[in-house]
Amino acid sequence: MPELPELETIAFKLNDTMVGLEIDRVKVYNHIILYGTTVADFESLLPGHSFESFRADGKFLIATLSDGLEIVINPMLTGRIRVAKKPRRAIKEDAISLIIDERSLWYSDRKKMGRVYLVRDGNYSNVADYSGRGPSALDPDLTFDIFRTRIKRHNGQIKNVLRNQKFVKGIGNAYADEILLFAGVLPFRRRATLSQEEIEKLYTSMKKVLTKFKDILMKRPVNEIALEKRDFLMVHGKHKGICPLCGNRVSEVTSNRFKTNYCQTCQK
Ligand SMILES: [Zn+2]
Structure with missing residues (x-):
């Protein structure tokens, strides 16, 4: 499940290599992931347009094309972005390919839960879970004061607050566990029970953890990020492993198919 650090890294790398290039051909291999457009429209409208920019917007990746077109991708659990330097055949997981010169850009999705939208003239009304979100977790303008004010509007378990895109956008299940370990706060604590000092630790560790992971990911090519080998995680997915901060065993609770790991x- 790509979260903000992955998507910001992918956007940065695609900006570096794809901007200005024109799309030659588009192929949709699985229509299930396509929303707000038809396969025929998606395949026929995009060729001839060039990439103007790529950006991460919370857990979405957005490619802006010429003439007010945008491709908005919500990769959900198993959506992945890859690039290929040479033409290649589609494999079972592939959902969309964009052929650009000798290169190609691929969206694949093993579970087909992700969503790809074609947006015209900045009208995001068809994009599910897009409007009403909070500021990006890595937005430099998201100060501690703003964080503290915003978090008061959200009740319930603190891990769910962190993952709530209406609070801040970009944090998913894995990185919420990492942020909470670093902040020293149990994921099941109710937000209202957190002290001022704990809220401050949460803010600092959110910035530190996400920035650190992004720095690590920036050293990896886009296709390696697609493998989601998150070997830098401290606690998430480490059940019965050793907590790197104290050396004790990592605990695990599963709820609603989502695993929570903590120390x-x-x-x-
Ligand atoms: Zn520990």
Whole structure:
């Protein structure tokens, strides 16, 4: 599940290599992931347009094309972006390919839960879960004061607050666990029970953890990020492993198919 650090990194790398290039051909291999447009429209409208920019917007990746067109991707659990330097055949997971000169840009999705939209003239009304979101977790304008004010509007377990895109956008299940370990706060704590000091630790660790992961990802090519080998995680997915902060065992709770990992020693 790509989160903000992955998507910002992918956007940066595609900006570096794809901007100004014109799309030659488009092929949709699986229509299930396509929303707000038909396969015929998607395949016929895009050729001839060039890439103007790529950006991460929370858990969405947005490619802006010439003439007010945008491709908006919400990769959900298993959506992946890859690039190929030479033409290649589609494999089972592939959903869309954009052929650009000798290169190609691929969207694949093993579980077909992701969504790809064609947006015209900045009208995002068809894009599910797009409007009403909070500021990006890595937005430099998101100060501690703004964070503290915003978090008061959200109740319930603190992990769910962090993952709530209406609070801040870009944090998913894995990185929420990492942020909470670093902040020393148990994921099940109710937001209202957190002290001022704990809210401050949460803010600092959100910025630190996401920035650190992004720095690591920036050293990897786009196709390696697609493998989602998150070997830099401290606690998420490390059930019965060793907490790198204290050396004790990592605990795990599964709820609603989502795993939560935490350290009973480091987190209160
Ligand atoms: Zn620990």
